[in-house]
Amino acid sequence: MIEVTDLRKDFGAVQAVRGVTFSAPDGRITGLLGPNGAGKSTTLRIVSTVLKPGAGAVRVDGVDVLADPGAARLALGVLPHQSGLYPRLTARENIRYFGELNGLTGAALARRVDELVEMLEIGEFADRPAKGFSQGQKIKVALARALVHSPRNLVLDEPTNGLDVMATRALRALIRKLKDAGHCVLFSSHVMQEVAALCDSIVIIAEGRIVARGTVDEIRRQTGEQDLEEAFVKAVLSNQEAAA
Amino acid sequence: MMRKFFTVFRKEAIDNLRDRRTLFTVLFFGPLFGPLFYTMMMNTVINRQIADLDQPLKLAVVHAERAPGLMDFFRQHNVVIEAAPADPQDAVRTGRRDVVLSVPADYAAAFGDGRPAPLQLVMDKSREKAQKDVERARDLLDNYSRSIATLRLLARGVDPRAGEPLAIEEADVSTPQSRAVLLLGMMPYFFLFAAILGAFYLAIDTTAGERERGSLEPLLTTAAPRGTLVAGKLAAVTLFSAVSLGLDVAALVWCQRFIPAAKVGIALDFSAATALATFLVCAPFCLFIAALLSVVASFTKSYKEAQTWLSFIMILPLVPVLGMILYPVEPAWWMMLFPSLSQDVLVTSLIKGEPLKGSFVALSVLSTLAAGAVLSFVADWLYRREQILG
Numbered sequence: 001m002i003e004v005t006d007l008r009k010d011f012g013a014v015q016a017v018r019g020v021t022f023s024a025p026d027g028r029i030t031g032l033l034g035p036n037g038a039g040k041s042t043t044l045r046i047v048s049t050v051l052k053p054g055a056g057a058v059r060v061d062g063v064d065v066l067a068d069p070g071a072a073r074l075a076l077g078v079l080p081h082q083s084g085l086y087p088r089l090t091a092r093e094n095i096r097y098f099g100e101l102n103g104l105t106g107a108a109l110a111r112r113v114d115e116l117v118e119m120l121e122i123g124e125f126a127d128r129p130a131k132g133f134s135q136g137q138k139i140k141v142a143l144a145r146a147l148v149h150s151p152r153n154l155v156l157d158e159p160t161n162g163l164d165v166m167a168t169r170a171l172r173a174l175i176r177k178l179k180d181a182g183h184c185v186l187f188s189s190h191v192m193q194e195v196a197a198l199c200d201s202i203v204i205i206a207e208g209r210i211v212a213r214g215t216v217d218e219i220r221r222q223t224g225e226q227d228l229e230e231a232f233v234k235a236v237l238s239n240q241e242a243a244a
Numbered sequence: 245m246m247r248k249f250f251t252v253f254r255k256e257a258i259d260n261l262r263d264r265r266t267l268f269t270v271l272f273f274g275p276l277f278g279p280l281f282y283t284m285m286m287n288t289v290i291n292r293q294i295a296d297l298d299q300p301l302k303l304a305v306v307h308a309e310r311a312p313g314l315m316d317f318f319r320q321h322n323v324v325i326e327a328a329p330a331d332p333q334d335a336v337r338t339g340r341r342d343v344v345l346s347v348p349a350d351y352a353a354a355f356g357d358g359r360p361a362p363l364q365l366v367m368d369k370s371r372e373k374a375q376k377d378v379e380r381a382r383d384l385l386d387n388y389s390r391s392i393a394t395l396r397l398l399a400r401g402v403d404p405r406a407g408e409p410l411a412i413e414e415a416d417v418s419t420p421q422s423r424a425v426l427l428l429g430m431m432p433y434f435f436l437f438a439a440i441l442g443a444f445y446l447a448i449d450t451t452a453g454e455r456e457r458g459s460l461e462p463l464l465t466t467a468a469p470r471g472t473l474v475a476g477k478l479a480a481v482t483l484f485s486a487v488s489l490g491l492d493v494a495a496l497v498w499c500q501r502f503i504p505a506a507k508v509g510i511a512l513d514f515s516a517a518t519a520l521a522t523f524l525v526c527a528p529f530c531l532f533i534a535a536l537l538s539v540v541a542s543f544t545k546s547y548k549e550a551q552t553w554l555s556f557i558m559i560l561p562l563v564p565v566l567g568m569i570l571y572p573v574e575p576a577w578w579m580m581l582f583p584s585l586s587q588d589v590l591v592t593s594l595i596k597g598e599p600l601k602g603s604f605v606a607l608s609v610l611s612t613l614a615a616g617a618v619l620s621f622v623a624d625w626l627y628r629r630e631q632i633l634g
Contacts, residue, residue: 078461082458085457086259100248101248102468142462
């Protein structure tokens with residue numbers, strides 16, 4: 001469970017996030033949808049504790065990320081915008097490293113790594129250096145790395161970026177599997193179809209503010225548009241008009 | 245806590261051992277450049293010196309027949325008289341001859357009358373290589389002049405010592421070991437250089453490189469405390485620096501046997517014990533330079549930018565060392581406060597075979613470690629700021 005309350009963040013004169021509130025419950029996939037530069041990544045980076053909020057609060061399983069970042073990090077698995085693997089380490093070594101940093105050791109760590117290698121179908125390239133991996137292989141390993149300490153909550157920043165159709169489908173299936181296992185999945189995208197195909201609830205964000213929220217059907221109703229893309233464009237534009 | 249520290253340390257060490265450029269720099273270029281360059285340079289210098297002393301001086305003389313006495317004197321003193329070129333000035337200017345002696349027509353007459361007999365020595369003072377021969381010719385002429393003067397005074401019944409009002413005796417108190425400093429003066433520079441090169445790529449890879457690869461952000465989402473991450477990284481950089489330094493010191497022990505120093509009366513004795521002392525004296529510098537380079541690299545935006553900055557920063561610790569070569573001053577306690585300068589002074593003493601002052605060593609170790617600790621805290625602080633993500 002991830003709860004975000006009235007989150008704000010400035011970078012100098014730029015107000016990246018201006019009062020974002022939502023919650024992503026367990027066992028559901030929550031999609032953060034918005035155009036480029038809307039503040040999605042900034043919001044997710046605050047949730048994943050690498051940025052500090054200017055104002056507002058983030059709670060992960062009830063733990064305030066500012067008050068106890070260590071506990072919040074243990075409850076979070078993060079797949080950042082770039083996969084960020086170590087190119088000279090093998091897939092297995094990449095996963096192990098993060099496992100150890102999150103406090104796993106010995107047989108438990110070895111078991112968990114094997115488990116993930118099997119679950120994410122990494123076996124074929126598990127012992128090759130990450131340097132030559134395809135985008136799809138990289139995402140798989142980065143996801144395994146995010147899951148290594150069995151966190152209840154998952155934060156995925158545009159995970160399907162640069163993936164081909166087959167890899168995207170495989171990733172979607174995987175995310176659904178994680179949801180069914182009771183994980184809270186929060187992910188961002190600027191692709192409508194992506195969000196529509198996957199999410200139980202959607203938060204549309206533009207210029208640092210939430211402009212619409214709900215299930216796909218609810219958003220269609222709110223905007224009076226049948227086509228989700230039209231609904232998205234309408235929501236974003238109405239926000240710009242309100243600001244102007 | 246300790247376990248995670250070792251996890252980071254081990255990962256950075258293994259990760260970087262797989263990088264060929266880093267490996268080459270730490271194991272070969274850093275440690276071997278100094279001693280090999282040095283051995284080759286010294287061999288060339290010493291061999292040329294020895295060769296020049298043994299070789300007869302080849303002297304071209306214009307109108308040698310006008311000064312038969314002088315020519316005899318020359319031949320007794322290992323000089324081979326050669327036929328002069330047609331245009332002596334041109335021959336010297338173009339470098340075909342190092343030095344040419346010309347005997348004017350009125351030499352014999354002036355010599356016979358007891359007047360100063362004119363001689364012309366054609367030389368090119370701007371040619372470094374020719375100066376050895378010019379000097380030898382000049383010295384021989386001075387000797388000849390003095391011995392003739394002595395003979396003339398004797399012939400006139402004057403004590404020749406009247407012409408030498410001063411009797412100067414040179415007392416050289418240098419020991420064969422202290423003369424070694426002339427040869428080894430550059431070595432402290434190479435030791436510190438090796439330590440810096442050992443740290444160079446790792447300092448970049450673990451900071452700016454990590455950020456550029458995009459692995460820093462996920463790393464910071466792990467439950468490992470930031471201080472532990474920084475400590476593990478710094479430990480790995482320090483280790484690589486120390487390995488490069490250790491190999492450099494060992495390489496010099498091995499290389500010195502190939503320097504024919506004894507032939508010029510110098511005792512090169514960089515023993516294993518001296519090498520160990522040198523390593524221990526310089527070891528704190530490894531932590532200092534690891535922290536310094538890491539902090540600077542943390543500020544940069546990319547691997548390339550970090551390389552540019554570090555190439556500049558790595559010169560800084562070498563400035564006082566070069567200063568000591570150009571303007572040697574006596575060791576003083578305040579020098580112990582500066583990393584790199586203090587190591588330079590102490591290692592120079594070690595090479596000279598002088599006993600080290602305990603207080604100096606302690607001050608050097610403490611001040612260098614303290615500077616390293618301050619920089620480590622700066623690195624730690626940098627990693628707590630969100631700007632570290634760039």
